[in-house]
Amino acid sequence: MASSTEEVNMDLNGKNIVYIGGFGGIGLETCKELVQNGVANLMILHKAWNESAFKELSSVDSRCVCKFTEFDITCGLEKTRLLFKQIVEKLGSIDMLINGAGICTEKDFDNLIAVNFTGTVNATLVAYDLMDKSRDGKGGVVVNISSVAALTPFPVLPIYSATKGGILNFTRALAQLEPKSGITLYSICPGITDTKHWDNVHHFQGRELCFKEKMRGRPCPIQTANQCAKNIVKAIEAHKNGATWMCDVGQLKLVEVKNFWTPPHQRQDPETEQS
Ligand SMILES: NC(=O)c1ccc[n+]([C@@H]2O[C@H](COP(=O)([O-])OP(=O)(O)OC[C@H]3O[C@@H](n4cnc5c(N)ncnc54)[C@H](O)[C@@H]3O)[C@@H](O)[C@H]2O)c1
Ligand SMILES: CCCCCCO
Secondary structure, X not given: OOOOOOOOOOOOOOOXXXXXXXXXXXXXXXXXXXXXXXXXXXXXEEOOOOHHHHHHHHOOOXXXXXXXXXXXXXXXXXXXXXXXXXXXXXXXXOOEEEXXXXXXXXXXXXXXXXXXXXXXXXXXXXXXXXXOHHHOOOOEEEEEEOOXXXXXXXXXXXXXXXHHHHHHHHHHHHHOOHHHHOEEEEEEEEOOEOOHHHOOOEOOOOOEOOHHHHHOOXXXXXXXXXXXXXXXXXXXXXXXXXXXXXXEOOEEEEEOOOOXXXXXHHOOOOXXXXX
């Protein structure tokens, strides 16, 4: 795995990838793109089996071994750890984890936080322990699907925005350890994408958002899941540690998320006040 100073693209050929939420709207399209790019083993972790999605995926390229395991990302750290141990026993190693599960409604915000934030943190930490070069791992990649709501918080979805903003910061923080861990991490922030994500979405004060209905007829196009997926794979191939990628209206853009505070030990003059 390249160090953080080298700009080396990711070659997906022969890789073992775990995709949590891989039967979702964005997830399934991204998995299809990954299979087309030569991934060797694709393990899809999902809440429920989806026959049609699996058949669609398996028809893309028979050389990729696609597997499914039922998984609820809110199952907790230890059950997640046990499942990943079983996956490594099957695949030999995990080269990449993609955290693609997520919900949007704020009606039950304990569950919203459990899925979008705590679940993603648990899966990342478990994969991190397995990949960490400083603890006999081979290094690896963790891709966390955040949202544009992490870049521009939405007043109608304040808790969703917080979960996605939290994942962005969590990912950027861990990415700084790459020189020691050999683990590359980056965030993907999709814009509004036409999936079931928007079905049955409730405002934090309870009323239904009817978001899709409101978006219909608006001048700005909503991107398709396939447009988003193609750009997610482009971001994966770019392999930029600590990066924040925005996939919106069919475009891929690298976003500079600024730091506004310098830890004392990194300041040129420790006495310098923050300007
Ligand atoms: N669609 C958008 O406009 C949009 C925009 C920005 C970010 N996102 C994010 O992209 C990701 C994919 O969303 P999508 O648009 O494909 O929606 P989607 O609803 O089609 O897919 C989300 C997937 O997450 C899975 N999931 C939900 N709860 C789970 C749980 N407890 N355990 C395991 N899996 C669970 C669902 O089964 C589903 O397949 C999500 O993280 C979402 O927040 C979507
Ligand atoms: C209005 C809410 C749009 C949030 C982007 C999807 O995560």
